Amino acid sequence: MANVSLIDIEKRFGAHVVIPRLDLEIADGSFVVLVGPSGCGKTTTLNMIAGLEAISAGQLLIGGRDVTDLPPKARDIAMVFQSYALFPHMTVFENIAFGMRIRRQAKSEIDTQVRSVADRLRIDSLLDRLPKALSGGQRQRVALARALVRRPGVFLMDEPLSNLDAKLRIEARSFLTKMHQEIGVTTVYVTHDQSEAMTMGDTVVVMKDGLIQQAASPLEVYNKPANTFVAGFIGSPAMNFLELAIAGSKLIDPENGFAIPLPDRLRGALTAYPKAKVVLGLRPEALRPVPRNVEPRDAPLLSIDVLQHLGHETLLDASSGPHRIVARVSASDDSRIGEKRPFLFDAEHMHLFDSETGASLAAA
Amino acid sequence: MSSRALATPSGRTLVRLRYAAPKIFATFLALLLAAVWIGPLALMVMTSIKPNKEFLNGPFALPIAPNFDAYVKVWQGLHFGVLMQNSLLYAVLGSALAVGLALVPAFALSRFEPPGKRYIFALLLTGLMLPQQTVLIPLYDILRWLHLFDTRIGLIIVHGVYGMPSQILILRGFMTTIPRDIEKAAQIEGATDFQIFTKVILPLAVPGIVVGYTLNFIAIWKEFVFALVFLNSESIFPVTVGMLKLNSDRYISAFNLPSAGLVISQIPIVILFIFAYRWISSGNFVGSVKG
Numbered sequence: 001m002a003n004v005s006l007i008d009i010e011k012r013f014g015a016h017v018v019i020p021r022l023d024l025e026i027a028d029g030s031f032v033v034l035v036g037p038s039g040c041g042k043t044t045t046l047n048m049i050a051g052l053e054a055i056s057a058g059q060l061l062i063g064g065r066d067v068t069d070l071p072p073k074a075r076d077i078a079m080v081f082q083s084y085a086l087f088p089h090m091t092v093f094e095n096i097a098f099g100m101r102i103r104r105q106a107k108s109e110i111d112t113q114v115r116s117v118a119d120r121l122r123i124d125s126l127l128d129r130l131p132k133a134l135s136g137g138q139r140q141r142v143a144l145a146r147a148l149v150r151r152p153g154v155f156l157m158d159e160p161l162s163n164l165d166a167k168l169r170i171e172a173r174s175f176l177t178k179m180h181q182e183i184g185v186t187t188v189y190v191t192h193d194q195s196e197a198m199t200m201g202d203t204v205v206v207m208k209d210g211l212i213q214q215a216a217s218p219l220e221v222y223n224k225p226a227n228t229f230v231a232g233f234i235g236s237p238a239m240n241f242l243e244l245a246i247a248g249s250k251l252i253d254p255e256n257g258f259a260i261p262l263p264d265r266l267r268g269a270l271t272a273y274p275k276a277k278v279v280l281g282l283r284p285e286a287l288r289p290v291p292r293n294v295e296p297r298d299a300p301l302l303s304i305d306v307l308q309h310l311g312h313e314t315l316l317d318a319s320s321g322p323h324r325i326v327a328r329v330s331a332s333d334d335s336r337i338g339e340k341r342p343f344l345f346d347a348e349h350m351h352l353f354d355s356e357t358g359a360s361l362a363a364a
Numbered sequence: 365m366s367s368r369a370l371a372t373p374s375g376r377t378l379v380r381l382r383y384a385a386p387k388i389f390a391t392f393l394a395l396l397l398a399a400v401w402i403g404p405l406a407l408m409v410m411t412s413i414k415p416n417k418e419f420l421n422g423p424f425a426l427p428i429a430p431n432f433d434a435y436v437k438v439w440q441g442l443h444f445g446v447l448m449q450n451s452l453l454y455a456v457l458g459s460a461l462a463v464g465l466a467l468v469p470a471f472a473l474s475r476f477e478p479p480g481k482r483y484i485f486a487l488l489l490t491g492l493m494l495p496q497q498t499v500l501i502p503l504y505d506i507l508r509w510l511h512l513f514d515t516r517i518g519l520i521i522v523h524g525v526y527g528m529p530s531q532i533l534i535l536r537g538f539m540t541t542i543p544r545d546i547e548k549a550a551q552i553e554g555a556t557d558f559q560i561f562t563k564v565i566l567p568l569a570v571p572g573i574v575v576g577y578t579l580n581f582i583a584i585w586k587e588f589v590f591a592l593v594f595l596n597s598e599s600i601f602p603v604t605v606g607m608l609k610l611n612s613d614r615y616i617s618a619f620n621l622p623s624a625g626l627v628i629s630q631i632p633i634v635i636l637f638i639f640a641y642r643w644i645s646s647g648n649f650v651g652s653v654k655g
Contacts, residue, residue: 052548073554085545089567098563099553146553 002063002076002153002186003028004049009058011044011210018044019210022058026203031180031187033201035194036233041210042190043158049188050156051075063153075154078147082159084139086131086146092118093127096145117149137168144176148183155180155187161196173199194234198222206230228358231281231351237315240287240325242280243355246270251280256321258300263347269361270352278361281351284315284328289341292334296342304335318343412623419619434624438610441621444628446599447606451585452632454519454602459580461524463573466531471561473532474539475547491529496589499526507594514596522590527580534579538572539565574643578636585633603629 004026011019019041026032034042047053051072060068067075086095100110118124121141161169177200180187197204198218205215214226225231231239244251249267251260290296306317316327352361411419413430438444512518550560588604610622
């Protein structure tokens with residue numbers, strides 16, 4: 001096991017800077033998930049840790065040892081690829097044993113370790129098969145076994161579940177989490193799937209354009225997003241954003257009937273804020289129509305555009321002028337398409353963001 | 365056509381015919397093409413088992429009294445066994461040399477980006493575009509200078525070097541299709557570049573190697589000009605040059621003898637193809653990547 005330190009890491013492809021500057025400390029034994037949209041630099045970062053991409057500037061330490069210029073084999077790492085990358089001409093046994101054979105370990109030792117890891121991953125009956133005779137889930141386990149068998153200091157995973165079907169992915173997700181809890185190896189996991197990031201990682205690192213937007217625990221990233229990008233990327237459906245004018249202790253849009261009182265904790269955040277407008281962020285679960293038997297008072301009126309019944313709950317797409325929101329309500333909600341309903345904005349879960357930079361002003 | 369017209373039996377037949385017409389045409393075209401290829405081969409085999417007189421009476425007629433006399437005559441008269449041995453030697457070793465010389469450059473050109481890669485590649489491919497005749501005199505001089513003129517090894521080297529550019533082209537194309545992740549996985553597992561090449565790329569490139577080797581084998585087997593110019597001794601002639609004898613006055617009117625010689629000379633090619641086909645169609649990458 002080892003900690004990983006990325007210090008002022010920069011990555012350039014010719015004149016094109018992909019990662020301008022990256023600082024990240026990954027604690028020993030932690031499960032860190034790098035998440036972000038395509039092209040955000042998460043896989044490049046992983047490849048730099050692996051030694052598959054050269055680091056243009058900065059320093060990479062694994063277990064306190066400077067490995068910046070060392071080849072992959074000298075870094076004490078193992079990696080699971082998105083495509084599994086099994087050797088198609090080798091049996092499952094040979095695939096798992098490949099690294100140990102390269103290191104010229106004793107035959108008996110290889111045999112014992114391969115069988116032990118295969119047993120643990122429930123692929124012991126497949127050792128004589130070629131990869132083409134395996135299902136997607138089995139191939140994924142073989143790739144995992146190949147990485148596990150060498151007992152590396154750091155485990156790197158590049159979207160290892162993205163080729164599995166939805167059901168298998170959920171199974172594999174809990175399997176990997178359980179496995180990490182058992183063996184406790186430092187793991188760096190790359191995904192573009194925010195639900196994978198939220199459910200698996202101790203720490204979620206949200207990236208965009210080669211920069212870390214926020215690195216925190218899953219709940220902190222969800223409840224205290226650092227900016228509108230993080231707030232919009234983490235959570236499904238995404239957070240709702242409403243650009244409103246500041247009028248004393250209220251956020252207003254008179255043309256569309258918005259006059260939302262701010263809770264005390266957010267008023268302070270606006271005292272030093274010089275701009276006239278601010279972005280109000282609300283998760284779908286922080287919005288709901290005012291019950292029909294309750295007096296709506298100043299609640300903004302929104303038109304129901306779409307109803308998405310998910311069985312256990314319903315998503316309401318509603319709008320008023322340029323403002324569009326998605327609200328998560330109970331399945332028993334009786335809203336109808338085309339109807340206008342007053343909506344409650346949960347003051348406890350409001351977020352405020354800078355209208356120009358998107359940075360968080362204060363969070364619930 | 366109205367729906368009522370379609371409902372009648374003749375209407376349905378017309379519709380079926382309209383859908384079947386492209387298939388019928390394609391089948392006819394395939395049969396025609398097969399006939400163009402198989403026709404001369406069949407004629408060659410037929411001629412080889414007919415007495416010469418029978419051939420002169422009806423070149424396209426089926427043999428009345430088929431026999432293998434021509435095969436025996438050709439085999440004994442031309443020392444065909446020796447010719448075949450020589451041809452096999454040139455084709456087996458010349459192709460192995462061509463593929464062997466091409467493997468490393470093909471790997472490098474498929475994976476790395478050395479400075480001036482385009483020019484290196486263009487230079488290598490120039491070898492493909494040079495007509496044989498343009499290199500005859502320089503090669504003749506080089507072989508004499510190296511004391512390799514009129515030697516088996518000299519001709520093998522010429523075939524190997526001359527075949528290398530096309531092998532680079534074939535193998536590079538094939539190696540480019542080997543998923544990069546497989547190579548990266550080997551790298552992560554601790555393999556050196558040489559180990560990646562020998563333990564991963566090379567076994568996966570086998571179908572490409574077999575394709576390249578087979579094509580080169582056929583090219584050398586059919587080759588005539590190099591062997592004619594660079595060899596003098598009859599004992600080391602390949603089949604193509606050895607069979608020239610059949611054009612001498614003694615055999616000029618004997619059509620069955622060259623036919624028998626040609627049939628015998630095609631046997632190794634057919635065997636090679638049967639063997640190579642299994643490899644070419646093996647689909648070696650299945651299961652390596654994705655689900």
